[in-house]
Amino acid sequence: MPHTMDPKKNHLLAALPEAEWLRCRGFLEPVDLPLGQVLYESGRPMSHVYFPCNAIVSLLFVMENGASAEIAVVGNEGIVGISLFMGGGSTPSRAVVQSAGLGYRMRAGALTEEFNRSGPLMHLLLRYTQALITQMAQTAACNRHHSLDQQLCRWLLLSLDRLQGDELVMTQELIANMLGVRREGVTEAALKLQKLGLIRYARGHISVLDRAGLEQRSCECYGVVKKEYDRLLPERRAT
Template identity: 40%
Template sequence: MDADHGRAPDGDGRRTAAPTAPSAPDSRRNLLLAGLPDAELQRLLPELELVDLALHDQVLTRDEPIKDLHFPLDCVLSLMASAGGGDQVEVATIGYEGMSGLPVFLGVATGPNDAFCQVPGRALRLSAAGLRRFLASDGALHQSLHRYTQATMVLLAQNVACNRAHRTEERCARWLLQTRDRVGADQFPLTQEFLAQMLGVRRGTVSLTASVLQAAGTIRYTRGVITVLDADALHRAACACYDIVQEQFQRLTRAPAT
């Protein structure tokens, strides 16, 4: 794998449009923010910037101080781990259910992973210092991030089990459903290279798998664009890991146990 894949050419890794202030409805697209009481969300909004992330924009750099966190609204971020020898392997993706820069919440200034935007879209940016200030009040966001940490642990463990136990076609259907959920649309850009990274297979295997799903009438895949034609059929083709992970992240919007 090319060690430079996904690296943005700009000095700070960003090619975003000028940031703008988000609205409360925009913010509630992200599940971590959706569960906040109105008063708490209104206090947080001035700290947030609405930004557009382009393909391959870098949001985290391994072993460097985490300056900003991103709450995706309809983009998808890819979390990469070093495999030695300059290679990188994707270990997780982050969408509207979560946040990049989780180590900041856990009290760590740096992290071991790079993170890039792999499906372009919008995100809310929050400085690491802003998060620390906001969490000093110990409100609902603090509780939501604890639940998100637990859900992320489940996701990472489920990915290991999924890669070991399920066929490529099942895993591909799962990833496509998750991406559809995250972008909030039936059509989205998705390169074969990115899909191969997500599934841990060669691009030729991705082409063959996509052909099987296309022949079944569940998707159309042309020129790096996926169109989900039958979400129910795609759900039936996916492994059970999709529902297991979805349940974990849906809990983020529920009231914490007392």
């Protein structure tokens, strides 16, 4: 299937001033992002950064015994591979596509060259990085202090913010791996939300029926993260 997605479906690319956009678009390569694809592994050099358009990528921290937990999600608001322009070149986390879709990638050298111009792209990427760090910190606090159904609400809302529409294709096993909990716990939390009329879950499809109710049941962590993204990246509200 030909890739026809507009690169400016990614909010960071859409926010670039015209001169930077014209320079960067020649470096962008369309890519399919199928479910489960690993974009980079822990400790390995990164060759590209990725700009999802209608896919969601999960950043996971993997323990020595193979257990993992999600530390952040990236979708059409952002970029996967911040270590490339932050100077690290690699990261202890793993990036895995959790919701299939399309996106664009840029070679590491091209991104670094553009970043080192110290222009609008650099400032935009640094503001995005600050927002991403907030999401990581709030996720750690949420996983420690809030109930599983509150965590699930936060996770659903963050994922929806990075997609178009009100439906996610996601198995309970995958959600459990993302949240670092047992599958049975996710099943119980999802059934509770379904009985409240907030979601409908069937065969790996989660439909949000009452977003306002989901936001009300979520802990304050979702609001903290969203407020910081909106403060640092106001162009998100206009797309």
